[in-house]
């Protein structure tokens with residue numbers, strides 16, 4: 001990627017040889033033995049990630065650069081989508097995806113403050129946060145079990161003349177009912193933002209073909225935080241088939257600028273000093289013209305370099321996740337008297353993030369009993385993130401004044417999930433011994449073994 005002297009090349013090769021040796025000396029984990037912690041997720045990597053990281057650090061590009069361009073191109077290629085912008089987290093990706101739809105460039109389709117956005121309360125906070133931060137109004141509807149996704153029967157009731165968008169996540173690797181959501185959005189001219197942070201690689205069958213989640217809506221997001229399907233440490237992506245939204249996302253990501261030159265490049269448009277913007281003098285340097293009130297949410301090239309190595313492993317990671325999920329499903333199905341087991345959404349092939357369990361109301365034990373027993377046996381568990389975001393302290397003020405959000409119908413399933421659900425890992429770091437232990441401890445905790 002970088003032109004270097006023969007001596008420099010030689011030193012680089014030496015460093016890379018040593019890096020590989022270091023990986024094999026320091027990074028290979030001892031095989032799992034009973035009593036070790038069973039994580040719910042984590043980074044899975046080999047020497048290739050380390051080599052890319054060291055390689056990019058020697059290039060010393062630091063900011064978004066050649067590795068980022070490669071990652072974006074490879075990611076688009078994998079998903080079959082036209083544009084991808086790497087950012088520094090999945091939360092930043094959600095912020096950008098949402099804020100892109102508030103751009104004045106979208107004229108009367110832009111989301112304005114006080115407009116309404118249909119979403120769910122069961123999930124990760126930063127799917128909802130950008131709506132509130134901007135001053136739009138989240139309209140919460142319930143989810144359905146056992147897919148843990150939005151209850152599409154509530155959509156029409158949630159609609160008003162102020163509705164501009166649906167912004168929801170595919171829950172824990174399981175696609176939402178894309179057909180119903182797409183039909184709803186199309187018939188009411190609404191934007192669809194897919195939070196694909198936990199579901200990279202899931203597929204859905206629509207209009208006679210299989211397509212990856214994240215390619216159905218107007219814009220979609222991914223997270224590359226360590227437990228996710230692939231990691232950059234910190235990192236995320238916003239992707240879309242719309243050239244217009246892509247340009248807006250990049251503008252907002254890069255300080256709000258109008259110029260689209262990549263970092264380290266000037267005058268890509270060939271008219272850097274020849275245009276008229278706002279009330280600026282004619283020919284004001286395009287590099288410093290701001291068409292949005294933006295942020296700086298770029299990632300570094302070193303993060304992208306790690307992502308490039310991870311992306312090559314993604315198909316195998318997805319398969320591992322499916323296999324592990326299926327093993328848990330097969331071995332726990334005898335206990336459907338006490339547990340609600342997860343189910344794939346119709347017409348989908350999920351790319352599971354975790355294995356969700358909900359304790360039935362009449363079971364002779366509580367979630368607390370089970371989770372404590374698992375954790376005491378060093379098996380990590382997680383809730384469905386916020387459970388019900390409205391119940392959190394960040395909502396205290398809005399809840400007490402009943403302003404800034406609305407709830408349509410009851411959120412009975414959302415509350416059930418908040419009280420009775422938890423999940424365990426299916427990530428590629430699992431193996432049969434770990435899965436067997438999860439099953440055994442779970443069943444003894446439920447006093448059914």
Ligand SMILES: Cc1ncc(COP(=O)(O)O)c(C=O)c1O
Nearest residue numbers: 089090091124169197223224225
């Ligand atoms: C559904 C969902 N959206 C967004 C995020 C935020 O991603 P990040 O942690 O990279 O900010 C997460 C994090 O796990 C998530 O689960």
